[in-house]
Amino acid sequence: xxxxxxxxxxxxxxxxxxxxxxxxxxxxxxxxxxxxxxxxxxxxxxxxxxxxxxxxxxxxxxxxxxxxxxxxxxxxxxxxxxxxxxxxxxxxxxxxxxxxxxxxxxxxxxxxxxxxxxxxxxxxxxxxxxxxxxxxxxxxxxxxxxxxxxxxxxxxxxxxxxxxxxxxxxxxxxxxxxxxxxxxxxxxxxxxxxxxxxxxxxxxxxxxxxxxxxxxxxxxxxxxxxxxxxxxxxxxxxxxxxxxxxxxxxxxxxxxxxxxxxxxxxxxxxxxxxxxxxxxxxxxxxxxxxxxxxxxxxxxxxxxxxxxxxxxxxxxxxxxxxxxxxxxxxxxxxxxxxxxxxxxxxxxxxxxxxxxxxxxxxxxxxxxxxxxxxxxxxxxxxxxxxxxxx
Amino acid sequence: xxxxxxxxxxxxxxxxxxxxxxxxxxxxxxxxxxxxxxxxxxxxxxxxxxxxxxxxxxxxxxxxxxxxxxxxxxxxxxxxxxxxxxxxxxxxxxxxxxxxxxxxxxxxxxxxxxxxxxxxxxxxxxxxxxxxxxxxxxxxxxxxxxxxxxxxxxxxxxxxxxxxxxxxxxxxxxxxxxxxxxxxxxxxxxxxxxxxxxxxxxxxxxxxxxxxxxxxxxxxxxxxxxxxxxxxxxxxxxxxxxxxxxxxxxxxxxxxxxxxxxxxxxxxxxxxxxxxxxxxxxxxxxxxxxxxxxxxxxxxxxxxxxxxxxxxxxxxxxxxxxxx
Numbered sequence: 001x002x003x004x005x006x007x008x009x010x011x012x013x014x015x016x017x018x019x020x021x022x023x024x025x026x027x028x029x030x031x032x033x034x035x036x037x038x039x040x041x042x043x044x045x046x047x048x049x050x051x052x053x054x055x056x057x058x059x060x061x062x063x064x065x066x067x068x069x070x071x072x073x074x075x076x077x078x079x080x081x082x083x084x085x086x087x088x089x090x091x092x093x094x095x096x097x098x099x100x101x102x103x104x105x106x107x108x109x110x111x112x113x114x115x116x117x118x119x120x121x122x123x124x125x126x127x128x129x130x131x132x133x134x135x136x137x138x139x140x141x142x143x144x145x146x147x148x149x150x151x152x153x154x155x156x157x158x159x160x161x162x163x164x165x166x167x168x169x170x171x172x173x174x175x176x177x178x179x180x181x182x183x184x185x186x187x188x189x190x191x192x193x194x195x196x197x198x199x200x201x202x203x204x205x206x207x208x209x210x211x212x213x214x215x216x217x218x219x220x221x222x223x224x225x226x227x228x229x230x231x232x233x234x235x236x237x238x239x240x241x242x243x244x245x246x247x248x249x250x251x252x253x254x255x256x257x258x259x260x261x262x263x264x265x266x267x268x269x270x271x272x273x274x275x276x277x278x279x280x281x282x283x284x285x286x287x288x289x290x291x292x293x294x295x296x297x298x299x300x301x302x303x304x305x306x307x308x309x310x311x312x313x314x315x316x317x318x319x320x321x322x323x324x325x326x327x328x329x330x331x332x333x334x335x336x337x338x339x340x341x342x343x344x345x346x347x348x349x350x351x352x353x354x355x356x357x358x359x360x361x362x363x364x365x366x367x368x369x370x371x372x373x374x375x376x377x378x379x380x381x382x383x384x385x386x387x388x389x390x
Numbered sequence: 391x392x393x394x395x396x397x398x399x400x401x402x403x404x405x406x407x408x409x410x411x412x413x414x415x416x417x418x419x420x421x422x423x424x425x426x427x428x429x430x431x432x433x434x435x436x437x438x439x440x441x442x443x444x445x446x447x448x449x450x451x452x453x454x455x456x457x458x459x460x461x462x463x464x465x466x467x468x469x470x471x472x473x474x475x476x477x478x479x480x481x482x483x484x485x486x487x488x489x490x491x492x493x494x495x496x497x498x499x500x501x502x503x504x505x506x507x508x509x510x511x512x513x514x515x516x517x518x519x520x521x522x523x524x525x526x527x528x529x530x531x532x533x534x535x536x537x538x539x540x541x542x543x544x545x546x547x548x549x550x551x552x553x554x555x556x557x558x559x560x561x562x563x564x565x566x567x568x569x570x571x572x573x574x575x576x577x578x579x580x581x582x583x584x585x586x587x588x589x590x591x592x593x594x595x596x597x598x599x600x601x602x603x604x605x606x607x608x609x610x611x612x613x614x615x616x617x618x619x620x621x622x623x624x625x626x627x628x629x630x631x632x633x634x635x636x637x638x639x640x641x642x643x644x645x646x647x648x649x650x651x652x653x654x655x656x657x658x659x660x661x662x663x664x665x666x667x668x669x670x671x672x673x674x675x676x677x678x679x680x681x682x683x684x685x686x687x688x689x690x691x692x693x694x695x696x697x698x699x700x701x702x703x704x705x706x707x708x709x710x711x712x713x714x
C-alpha cells in the first residue's frame with residue numbers, strides 16, 4: 001500500500017485545504033498525474049503524484065484542511081492486490097516535517113507504544129474543552145499534535161478560519177505568508193547585493209531578427225533571454241543555485257528558476273520553470289506564457305510551487321531602473337532585472353546611446369562571497385552579449 | 391554577586407550553621423581529617439574541633455542512628471552519607487525511627503536531623519556509587535526531601551533544613567560539586583517551593599538536581615527549533631510543590647519529566663500521576679518522561695552516557711510530544 005501525502009508547496013506552507021479530488025478509487029494513476037486540487041494561502045494548486053499505482057481509498061474529504069505530510073489517500077502499488085475491505089485502517093499520522101536532527105535517538109516511548117491503532121479521532125483534553133467553549137465541530141479539524149491529535153491550537157485556528165475564505169481573506173493570508181517568508185529571509189539570511197549594467201544592443205538586435213520570421217503568438221520576449229542567460233551562467237556558479245536547509249547548502253544540478261509573477265489581486269508567487277538551462281528558447285517562451293496564464297488563473301502545479309532553486313524577478317515593466325530583492329528561503333540567491341533604457345555609453349572614447357539593463361544579485365553570504373557573486377554577474381553580462389548561444 | 395562553586399557554597403552553609411548554633415554538629419565517614427569524600431567539610435575540623443566535626447566508623451546503620459539519637463537528645467546534627475547507595479544500610483533508622491517518632495510519640499518528639507548524601511551518575515563510579523534513589527525517600531511521610539541544584543540552593547537550604555524540626559534528607563548530585571556560578575547576595579532559599587528556572591510556553595520540563603542543567607540545555611536547543619520550553623526545578627521532592635507544577639503545565643499544556651531515577655515506581659511516575667490528576671483537561675499531549683534506562687548504571691563511559699537522560703533524548707521526547 002502506498003501513501004499519498006500532502007506535499008509542501010513552498011517553505012511558507014504548513015497546511016492545505018482539499019478543493020477537489022481529480023481521481024476516484026479504482027482509478028490507475030501515473031507519476032506526474034494531477035490527483036487533487038489543494039488550496040494554499042497563495043493559490044489553488046494542482047497536486048501531482050510521484051509514483052504509479054491505483055487509487056485505493058481517499059482519506060481526506062473535500063473542504064478538509066490537513067497539515068503538510070498528512071496522508072490524503074492510499075494507493076495500491078502496481079501489481080498489489082486490494083486488501084479485504086476492513087484490513088486497511090486509516091494509517092497512523094505522519095506529519096511531513098523533516099525528521100528531527102535528534103531522530104537518531106530512539107523515541108522515548110518506543111517500548112510502550114501508546115499508539116494502538118484506533119479509528120477514533122484523537123483530540124487532546126485541552127482541545128476538547130476549547131471546542132466545547134467555542135462551539136467548534138471537532139470532526140472537521142485535522143490534528144497537528146502527537147499522533148495527529150487535535151490540539152487546542154488547532155481548535156483556535158479552526159475557529160478563527162471558520163468563515164469561507166473570501167478573496168479578501170486570501171489576499172490577507174497571502175500577505176501573511178509573504179510576510180513570514182520575507183521576515184524569515186531577512187532574519188536568517190545575511191544578504192549581500194551586487195549590481196552590474198548590461199549593454200543590451202546585441203541581445204535586442206538578435207531578438208528583432210529572430211522574431212521577424214515568428215508568428216506574433218510565438219515571438220520571444222527579452223524575459224526569456226534573461227532567464228536562459230541566468231540558467232547558463234549558473235552552471236559555473238553552483239553556489240547560487242540550490243537550497244540551504246538545516247545549516248547545509250546543497251546545490252541543485254539543474255536550474256529550476258522561480259519566476260516572480262505579481263497577481264492582479266495583489267501579492268505574488270514565484271513558481272518554477274523547470275531545468276531552464278537545457279531548454280530551447282521557443283520551449284521556454286511557451287512554458288513561461290503558460291505559467292503566467294495558469295498562475296493568474298490559479299491553477300499551478302505542485303512541482304512548480306515546491307521546486308524553485310533560485311528566483312528571478314523582473315521589475316522592468318514597472319519602470320524601475322534596478323531591483324535589489326529579498327531571497328526566498330531556503331533558496332540562496334535572487335537575480336533582479338530593471339527596465340531596458342537607453343543610456344549614454346562610452347566605447348573607445350566615443351559617446352553613443354546604448355540600451356542598458358541593470359542586473360542585480362542578492363545572494364546568501366553563508367554560501368557564497370561577493371567575489372564569486374561578481375564573477376557570476378559578469379558571466380551573465382557576457383552571456384547576454386552572445387544571444388545566438390542562448 | 392560572587393562566583394563560587396557548589397562545593398564551596400555547601401561548606402559556607404556548614405560554617406555558617408556551625409557558627410550560628412552551638413547545637414549543630416557534623417558527622418560522617420571521613421568528614422573530619424580527610425575533609426569529606428567530596429571535600430565539602432575541608433577545614434571544618436581545624437575550625438570547629440573534633441567535638442563538633444566527627445569522623446565515624448564505616449557503618450551507616452550505626453552513625454545515622456547515632457545522629458538521630460543526638461537530635462532526640464537536643465543537638466542539631468548534620469549527618470553526611472557518602473552516597474545514596476550506601477544510605478540503604480541506614481533505611482531502618484531513617485524510615486522506621488526518624489520519620490515516625492513525631493507520630494509515635496503523639497507529637498512529643500521531633501527529630502531535627504539533617505542527612506546529606508551524594509546521588510547520581512556521570513562520573514564513572516559504576517553501579518554501586520551511581521544510582522538515584524531520591525524517589526525512595528520522597529515516598530516516606532515524615533521526612534522532607536530537598537534537591538539543591540544551584541549554588542544558591544546549596545548555600546541557602548541547609549539552615550532552614552536544620553530549623554525544620556523534623557528529619558530532612560538533602561540530595562547533592564555528584565556532578566554538581568565542581569559547578570561554579572554566581573551566588574547572589576543576599577541569597578535566599580526556602581525549602582517549600584519549586585522554581586521556574588526558565589519561562590516558556592509550549593512545554594514544561596519538570597526536573598531537579600543534576601538533570602536541571604541538561605533540561606536547561608535542552609530548552610536552549612529547542613528554542614532554536616521554535617519550541618519554547620519552560621523549566622521547573624522541583625527543589626523540594628517531598629512535599630511536592632504541586633501548585634507551581636500544575637500552574638506551569640496548565641499554561642504550556644504539555645509536560646515532560648526529566649528524572650535520573652529509574653522510571654518504574656519512580657518520582658517521575660508520581661509527578662505524571664499528579665499532572666494527570668490535576669491538569670488532565672488542560673493537556674494537549676500525554677505527559678511523558680525521560681528517565682535513566684532500567685539497568686544498573688554502567689561503568690564504561692559510553693554506556694553510562696547512554697543509560698542516563700541526555701539533552702538529545704529530552705529534545706527528541708519534546709519534539710514527539712509536539713507532533714514534530
